[in-house]
Amino acid sequence: MSVTVAESLGRNLLLRALQPADRALIAPHLEPTELARGAVMFAPGDPVSHITFPCDRTVVAMAITMLDGRTAETATVGREGAVGGVVSQGYLPAFSRAAVQIGGPALRLEAGRLQAAKHASRTLRNLFTRYADCLLAQLLQSVACNALHPIEQRAAKWLLTLHDRLSSDVLPITQDVLAEMLGVRRTYLSGVLRGLHERGMIAVTRGRIAIRDRPALERAACECHGRVRRHFEEVLGAVYLDDGTLVAVDPAAAAAPADGKPPHGKAA
Known part of the structure:
Protein backbone atom coordinates (compact mmCIF):
# COMPACT_ATOMS: atom_id res chain seq x y z
CA MET A 1 0.00 0.00 0.00
CA SER A 2 1.41 3.41 -0.94
CA VAL A 3 1.95 6.12 1.66
CA THR A 4 2.05 9.89 1.52
CA VAL A 5 5.18 11.99 1.96
CA ALA A 6 3.89 13.35 5.27
CA GLU A 7 3.36 9.83 6.59
CA SER A 8 6.79 8.66 5.47
CA LEU A 9 9.00 11.53 6.63
CA GLY A 10 9.24 10.18 10.17
CA ARG A 11 9.76 6.62 8.98
CA ASN A 12 13.22 7.25 7.61
CA LEU A 13 15.63 8.20 10.38
CA LEU A 14 17.87 10.35 8.20
CA LEU A 15 14.91 12.49 7.14
CA ARG A 16 13.63 12.56 10.71
CA ALA A 17 16.98 14.00 11.82
CA LEU A 18 16.59 17.05 9.57
CA GLN A 19 15.92 20.38 11.24
CA PRO A 20 12.43 21.72 10.38
CA ALA A 21 13.81 24.40 8.05
CA ASP A 22 15.96 21.82 6.24
CA ARG A 23 13.07 19.38 5.94
CA ALA A 24 11.02 22.13 4.31
CA LEU A 25 13.68 22.48 1.60
CA ILE A 26 13.25 18.93 0.32
CA ALA A 27 9.84 17.70 1.54
CA PRO A 28 7.91 19.25 -1.40
CA HIS A 29 10.13 17.34 -3.83
CA LEU A 30 9.98 13.88 -2.20
CA GLU A 31 8.04 11.21 -4.08
CA PRO A 32 6.51 8.23 -2.23
CA THR A 33 7.08 4.86 -3.87
CA GLU A 34 6.88 1.14 -3.16
CA LEU A 35 10.00 -0.94 -3.73
CA ALA A 36 9.43 -4.54 -4.80
CA ARG A 37 11.65 -7.26 -3.41
CA GLY A 38 14.37 -8.16 -5.89
CA ALA A 39 14.01 -4.96 -7.92
CA VAL A 40 17.33 -3.55 -9.14
CA MET A 41 17.48 0.17 -8.41
CA PHE A 42 20.65 0.66 -10.42
CA ALA A 43 23.42 -1.47 -11.90
CA PRO A 44 27.08 -0.68 -12.62
CA GLY A 45 27.29 2.03 -15.25
CA ASP A 46 23.73 3.29 -14.78
CA PRO A 47 23.30 7.03 -14.15
CA VAL A 48 22.15 7.60 -10.57
CA SER A 49 19.48 10.26 -10.93
CA HIS A 50 17.66 9.89 -7.60
CA ILE A 51 18.35 9.42 -3.91
CA THR A 52 16.11 6.79 -2.30
CA PHE A 53 15.23 6.82 1.41
CA PRO A 54 13.98 3.39 2.58
CA CYS A 55 11.18 3.59 5.15
CA ASP A 56 10.08 1.21 7.90
CA ARG A 57 11.28 -2.35 7.13
CA THR A 58 12.51 -1.67 3.58
CA VAL A 59 16.11 -2.78 3.04
CA VAL A 60 18.40 -2.27 0.05
CA ALA A 61 21.67 -4.15 -0.45
CA MET A 62 24.59 -2.86 -2.46
CA ALA A 63 26.73 -5.58 -4.01
CA ILE A 64 29.58 -6.14 -6.44
CA THR A 65 29.37 -8.85 -9.10
CA MET A 66 32.58 -10.29 -10.53
CA LEU A 67 33.19 -11.42 -14.12
CA ASP A 68 32.64 -15.05 -13.12
CA GLY A 69 29.17 -14.20 -11.79
CA ARG A 70 29.98 -14.39 -8.10
CA THR A 71 28.47 -11.62 -5.96
CA ALA A 72 29.33 -10.17 -2.57
CA GLU A 73 27.48 -7.59 -0.51
CA THR A 74 29.32 -4.38 0.32
CA ALA A 75 26.69 -2.48 2.34
CA THR A 76 23.12 -2.73 3.56
CA VAL A 77 20.88 0.33 3.85
CA GLY A 78 17.56 0.49 5.67
CA ARG A 79 15.50 3.14 7.35
CA GLU A 80 18.61 4.72 8.85
CA GLY A 81 19.89 6.08 5.56
CA ALA A 82 19.72 6.62 1.82
CA VAL A 83 20.85 5.03 -1.43
CA GLY A 84 22.14 6.94 -4.44
CA GLY A 85 24.00 10.18 -5.05
CA VAL A 86 24.28 11.24 -1.41
CA VAL A 87 27.64 12.96 -1.91
CA SER A 88 28.06 13.45 -5.65
CA GLN A 89 26.21 15.86 -7.89
CA GLY A 90 24.12 12.94 -9.13
CA TYR A 91 23.79 11.42 -12.59
CA LEU A 92 27.24 9.86 -12.28
CA PRO A 93 27.55 6.19 -13.28
CA ALA A 94 26.94 3.70 -10.48
CA PHE A 95 29.82 1.47 -9.45
CA SER A 96 27.81 -1.22 -7.65
CA ARG A 97 24.43 -2.85 -7.97
CA ALA A 98 21.67 -1.78 -5.60
CA ALA A 99 18.83 -4.28 -5.23
CA VAL A 100 15.83 -4.35 -2.91
CA GLN A 101 16.32 -7.04 -0.31
CA ILE A 102 13.17 -6.45 1.74
CA GLY A 103 10.41 -4.67 -0.16
CA GLY A 104 8.35 -1.82 1.20
CA PRO A 105 7.78 1.95 1.18
CA ALA A 106 10.41 4.52 0.32
CA LEU A 107 10.80 8.16 -0.64
CA ARG A 108 12.68 9.33 -3.73
CA LEU A 109 14.35 12.67 -4.34
CA GLU A 110 15.79 13.91 -7.63
CA ALA A 111 19.56 14.36 -7.22
CA GLY A 112 19.53 17.99 -8.33
CA ARG A 113 16.98 18.86 -5.64
CA LEU A 114 19.28 17.53 -2.93
CA GLN A 115 22.23 19.46 -4.31
CA ALA A 116 20.21 22.70 -4.31
CA ALA A 117 19.18 22.07 -0.70
CA LYS A 118 22.80 21.42 0.28
CA HIS A 119 23.85 24.72 -1.23
CA ALA A 120 21.06 26.49 0.66
CA SER A 121 21.69 24.95 4.10
CA ARG A 122 24.91 24.23 5.95
CA THR A 123 23.16 22.05 8.53
CA LEU A 124 21.54 19.89 5.87
CA ARG A 125 24.86 19.56 4.06
CA ASN A 126 26.54 18.61 7.33
CA LEU A 127 23.98 15.88 8.07
CA PHE A 128 24.39 14.21 4.68
CA THR A 129 28.18 14.48 4.93
CA ARG A 130 28.03 12.66 8.26
CA TYR A 131 25.80 9.98 6.80
CA ALA A 132 28.23 9.54 3.89
CA ASP A 133 31.02 9.13 6.46
CA CYS A 134 29.04 6.37 8.19
CA LEU A 135 28.27 4.61 4.91
CA LEU A 136 31.95 4.74 3.97
CA ALA A 137 32.82 3.26 7.36
CA GLN A 138 30.42 0.37 6.66
CA LEU A 139 32.04 -0.20 3.26
CA LEU A 140 35.58 -0.14 4.65
CA GLN A 141 34.67 -2.49 7.47
CA SER A 142 33.04 -4.84 4.97
CA VAL A 143 36.26 -5.02 2.96
CA ALA A 144 38.26 -5.97 6.05
CA CYS A 145 35.59 -8.41 7.24
CA ASN A 146 35.40 -10.25 3.91
CA ALA A 147 39.18 -10.59 3.82
CA LEU A 148 39.87 -11.60 7.40
CA HIS A 149 36.89 -13.22 9.11
CA ALA A 221 29.78 -12.49 15.23
CA CYS A 222 33.01 -10.67 14.47
CA GLU A 223 33.67 -7.22 15.85
CA CYS A 224 32.63 -5.56 12.57
CA HIS A 225 28.93 -5.22 13.44
CA GLY A 226 29.71 -3.48 16.74
CA ARG A 227 32.30 -1.16 15.20
CA VAL A 228 29.94 0.08 12.50
CA ARG A 229 27.15 0.57 15.06
CA ARG A 230 29.38 2.63 17.31
CA HIS A 231 30.44 4.80 14.39
CA PHE A 232 26.80 5.48 13.48
CA GLU A 233 26.07 6.34 17.12
CA GLU A 234 29.01 8.70 17.54
CA VAL A 235 29.01 10.43 14.14
CA LEU A 236 25.32 10.50 13.24
CA GLY A 237 23.64 10.26 16.63
CA ALA A 238 21.91 6.95 15.89
CA VAL A 239 20.26 5.22 18.85
CA TYR A 240 20.09 1.46 19.37
CA LEU A 241 17.91 -0.34 21.91
CA ASP A 242 19.22 -3.24 23.98
CA ASP A 243 17.75 -5.72 21.47
CA GLY A 244 19.70 -4.06 18.66
CA THR A 245 16.78 -2.20 17.10
CA LEU A 246 17.79 1.04 15.41
CA VAL A 247 15.10 3.44 16.57
CA ALA A 248 16.10 7.07 16.09
CA VAL A 249 18.60 9.63 15.01
CA ASP A 250 19.08 12.39 17.56
CA PRO A 251 18.36 15.71 15.78
CA ALA A 252 20.62 17.57 18.20
CA ALA A 253 23.52 15.25 17.40
CA ALA A 254 22.75 15.42 13.70
CA ALA A 255 22.78 19.22 13.59
CA ALA A 256 25.98 20.93 12.53
CA PRO A 257 28.09 22.19 15.46
CA ALA A 258 29.16 25.81 15.47
CA ASP A 259 32.69 24.88 14.38
CA GLY A 260 31.43 22.58 11.60
CA LYS A 261 33.33 19.59 13.02
CA PRO A 262 31.73 16.20 13.72
CA PRO A 263 31.16 15.27 17.38
CA HIS A 264 33.93 13.62 19.35
CA GLY A 265 36.39 14.43 16.59
CA LYS A 266 35.22 11.40 14.62
CA ALA A 267 35.92 10.74 10.97
CA ALA A 268 35.78 7.69 8.73
Missing part, protein backbone atom coordinates in the same frame (compact mmCIF):
# COMPACT_ATOMS: atom_id res chain seq x y z
CA PRO A 150 35.48 -16.76 8.77
CA ILE A 151 32.08 -17.32 7.23
CA GLU A 152 30.31 -18.15 10.54
CA GLN A 153 31.27 -14.78 12.01
CA ARG A 154 30.31 -12.99 8.81
CA ALA A 155 26.94 -14.78 8.64
CA ALA A 156 26.20 -13.85 12.26
CA LYS A 157 27.17 -10.23 11.57
CA TRP A 158 24.93 -10.08 8.50
CA LEU A 159 21.93 -11.48 10.42
CA LEU A 160 22.46 -8.93 13.19
CA THR A 161 22.63 -6.10 10.65
CA LEU A 162 19.31 -7.15 9.13
CA HIS A 163 17.77 -7.66 12.59
CA ASP A 164 18.71 -4.08 13.52
CA ARG A 165 16.72 -2.72 10.60
CA LEU A 166 13.56 -4.83 10.77
CA SER A 167 12.46 -4.63 14.43
CA SER A 168 11.40 -8.25 14.08
CA ASP A 169 12.94 -11.54 15.18
CA VAL A 170 11.75 -13.18 11.96
CA LEU A 171 13.92 -12.23 9.00
CA PRO A 172 12.21 -12.83 5.63
CA ILE A 173 15.40 -13.91 3.91
CA THR A 174 16.22 -17.12 2.06
CA GLN A 175 19.42 -19.09 2.30
CA ASP A 176 19.99 -18.50 -1.41
CA VAL A 177 19.95 -14.72 -0.96
CA LEU A 178 22.15 -14.88 2.14
CA ALA A 179 24.65 -17.12 0.35
CA GLU A 180 24.77 -14.67 -2.56
CA MET A 181 25.35 -11.71 -0.26
CA LEU A 182 28.16 -13.53 1.55
CA GLY A 183 29.72 -14.77 -1.68
CA VAL A 184 29.61 -18.48 -0.75
CA ARG A 185 27.83 -21.58 -2.01
CA ARG A 186 24.43 -22.34 -0.55
CA THR A 187 25.48 -25.82 0.54
CA TYR A 188 28.36 -24.37 2.52
CA LEU A 189 26.14 -21.73 4.10
CA SER A 190 23.56 -24.35 5.07
CA GLY A 191 26.15 -26.05 7.23
CA VAL A 192 27.07 -22.76 8.90
CA LEU A 193 23.43 -21.92 9.63
CA ARG A 194 22.82 -25.45 10.93
CA GLY A 195 25.61 -24.89 13.46
CA LEU A 196 24.06 -21.61 14.64
CA HIS A 197 20.67 -23.36 14.79
CA GLU A 198 22.00 -26.26 16.88
CA ARG A 199 23.54 -23.78 19.33
CA GLY A 200 20.15 -22.12 19.81
CA MET A 201 20.97 -18.77 18.21
CA ILE A 202 18.64 -18.97 15.21
CA ALA A 203 15.83 -21.10 13.78
CA VAL A 204 15.90 -21.80 10.06
CA THR A 205 12.69 -22.49 8.14
CA ARG A 206 11.75 -22.22 4.47
CA GLY A 207 12.23 -18.61 3.39
CA ARG A 208 12.77 -17.42 6.96
CA ILE A 209 15.52 -17.15 9.55
CA ALA A 210 14.38 -16.35 13.08
CA ILE A 211 16.64 -14.85 15.75
CA ARG A 212 16.34 -16.89 18.95
CA ASP A 213 19.25 -15.64 21.09
CA ARG A 214 20.61 -12.28 19.99
CA PRO A 215 23.26 -11.94 22.76
CA ALA A 216 24.71 -15.32 21.77
CA LEU A 217 24.62 -14.34 18.10
CA GLU A 218 26.47 -11.13 18.94
CA ARG A 219 29.16 -13.18 20.67
CA ALA A 220 29.42 -15.44 17.62
